[in-house]
Amino acid sequence: MAQILIVDDxxxxxxxxxRLLLAEGHEVRTAASGEAGIEAMRASLPEVVIMDVRMPGMSGLEAFRRMREIAPKLPVIVMTAFGTTETAIEATKMGAFDYILKPFDIPQVLKLITDALAAGRFMRGRVEVDASSASESEEALVGRSQAMQEIYKAIGRAAPTDATVLIRGESGTGKELVAKAIYQHSxxxxxxxMVINCVAIPETLLESELFGYEKGAFTGASARRVGKIEQAHRGTVFLDEIGDMPLSIQAKILRLLQERHIERLGGRQPIPVDVRIIAATNRDxxxxxxxxxxxxxLYYRLKVVTMRLPPLAERAGDTPLLAEYFLARYAREMHLQSPGLxxxxxxxxAARPWPGNVRELANTVHKALIFNRGGPLSEAEMREAAEGQERSKAARMEVESDGRLQEWIRSELTAGEGRDAFDGLMDRFGSIIxxxxxTLSGGNRTRAARMLGLSRPTxxxxxxxxxxRIEAQVSAADD
Ligand SMILES: Nc1ncnc2c1ncn2[C@@H]1O[C@H](COP(=O)(O)OP(=O)(O)OP(=O)(O)O)[C@@H](O)[C@H]1O
Ligand SMILES: [Mg+2]
Incomplete structure (x- = not known):
């Protein structure tokens, strides 16, 4: 649930x-002009703004400029009717998150809002590097092992330069978190x-996502479109899973790195862009x-500054620290005291292998906390959480039958008085469901959506x- 402001005459x-956004569970405010929109923003900051560029009174562009002054990182999605795309493009160049053309394709709009919310949260949240008492900070890189100390130093050295950074490491080792830390200390x-996941976007779309296109570049290109790289001008582009990038696009990225410009599809002149590239991959x-x-x-160009995130097994002593950190974080989310280990x-x-690395450890701790029967988490509870679906299914039955679930709801309600306890609880259940x-659909989201009776975008x-998050392989096999 997020607060969204709609500005349109x-x-x-x-x-x-x-209506659409309320049904999605968002909180919505509306304003009928640029002036009213800015007023509404001053009263309370939304998480995303969706704004028409063509309104009587203050122009959409002017309104956008002022919003930018109030909240420089607030994602603003600009709406435009066919024929006024130039204004929308101008707004994107000034830093608007993206633009949509009327009439809207609803799933596409919802997807864009989800992306904008994620981008906003990403830009706002701080990542603390090497936090000694990390439990109170929003997000932190946790670990005191020698291997992680080296990573912190590398982040400190690389962040303030404009160098391209390649982050390598197995799945779940924290590549995305490190990318975020580099950005925030840069x-x-x-x-x-701008985060671009090279596997999540179908190959046919990736090129136009990244580089944009000119009107008429291909059938269906009825108006010019600015790509993500151009949108990130003066900022940072995170190319996640770059090892899976198609060769044709690799050539264009190489050119961007060498010549500092891009070309839109079907475009004739090079467009200079100033972006810093951070890339990550778990591929060999x-x-x-x-x-x-x-x-x-491209490989040689990327690897100049490489950070290799060690698998969890090579971070001696970090596993219990990480477990305590996640325990504290999840407990706080559930309005509970951390029970400890x-x-x-x-x-x-510490002794267990973690093929899924930090992500797997985090999920295990989360599960154990949900089923905790009170008192510090024991070895048996951890084992139960770590070992497969069968055991956790049994535990779930127990939760229902021993009144633990009701007890937890009651504690949420008393702790959450005055806060939005209902939404908090529903979110917890939603996430479990x-x-x-x-899990039942083997990670296939189309099947999971059918099972749940939800649309795929929802x-x-x-x-x-x-x-x-779902593992890359699974999402690639989806659809
Ligand atoms: N050192 C760490 N301290 C705290 N949290 C961490 C650390 N490393 C990873 N995490 C958390 O573990 C989860 C997985 O990390 P992340 O998504 O960055 O992994 P990844 O290397 O990008 O994996 P993949 O290759 O599967 O995309 C995230 O929730 C992240 O916040
Ligand atoms: Mg990742």
Missing amino acids: DHQLRQSFE LRADKPF LEKAVAEGQFRED TPDAARYL IREAL LLSKIDKYGL
């Missing part, structure tokens, strides 16, 4: 937006951060180069909202 459009911290790039899947010249439980976690549907927005 068209009464009907405001209403239909309001000189571009107050400029946009050397092998990909040998097999002709990855350009050697017994020494046996800590030893068990969706996680289960994804499911995707919820996955995003609850931070439920």
Whole structure:
């Protein structure tokens, strides 16, 4: 749930937006002019603004400029009717998050809002590097092992330069978190951060997503479109899963790195862009180069500053620290006191292999906390959470039968008085339900959506909202 502000002089459009977004569980405010929009923003800051560029009175562009002054990182989505795309493009160049053309394609609008919310949260949230008492900070890189100390130093050295950084490491080792930390400690911290997941976007769309296109570049290109890289001008672009990027696009990225300009599809003149590139992959790039899947010249260009995130098994002593950190974080989310770990439980976690690395550890701790029967988490509880679905299914039955669930709801209600306890609880249940549907569907989101009776975009927005990530392989196999 997020606060969204709609600014449009068209009464009907405001209403239909309001209805749509309320149904999605958002809080919506509306304003009929640029002036009123700015007023509304001053009264209370929304998380996303959706604004028409063509309104009587203050122009959309002027309104956008002032909003930018009030909240430089607030994502603003600009709406435009066919024929006024130039204004929308201008707004994007001034830093608007993106623009949409009327009439709207609803799933597309919802997806854009989800992306804008994620981008806003991403830019706002601070990542503390090497926090000794991390539990109170919003997000932190936790770990005191020698291997992680080296990473902190590398972040400190690389962040304030404009150097391209390549982050490598197995799945779940924290590559995205490190990318975020580099961005936030860089000189571009107050400029946009654009995340592009090279596997999540179908190959046919990736090129136009990244580079944009000119009108008539291909069938269906009825108006010019600015790509993500151009939108991130003066900011940072995070190319996640770059090892999976198609060769044709690799060539264009290489050109961007060498010549500092891009070309829109169907465009004739190069457009200079100033972006810093951070890339990440869990692929064996050397092998990909040998097999002709990855350009050697791009590989050399990227690897100048490389950070190799060690698997959890190589971070001696960090596992219990991380477990305590996640326990504190999840407990806070549930308005509970962290129950802590017994020494046996800590030893068990430290000795166990974690093929899914930090992500798997975090999920296990989360599960254990949900089913905790009171008192510090024991080795048995941890084992139960760590070992497969069968055991956790049994535990769930127990939760229902021993009144633990009711007890938890009661504690939420008393702790959450005056806060939005209902929404908080529903979110917790929602996240459990969706996680289960994804498990049953083997990670296939289309099947999970069918199982849940949700539209696919709605499911995707919820996955995003609850931070439920799916492994890359699974998402690639989806659809
Ligand atoms: N050192 C750390 N301290 C605290 N949290 C961490 C740390 N490393 C990872 N995490 C958390 O673990 C989860 C997984 O990390 P992240 O998404 O960055 O992994 P990744 O390397 O990008 O994985 P993938 O290759 O699967 O995309 C995230 O929730 C992240 O915040
Ligand atoms: Mg990642």
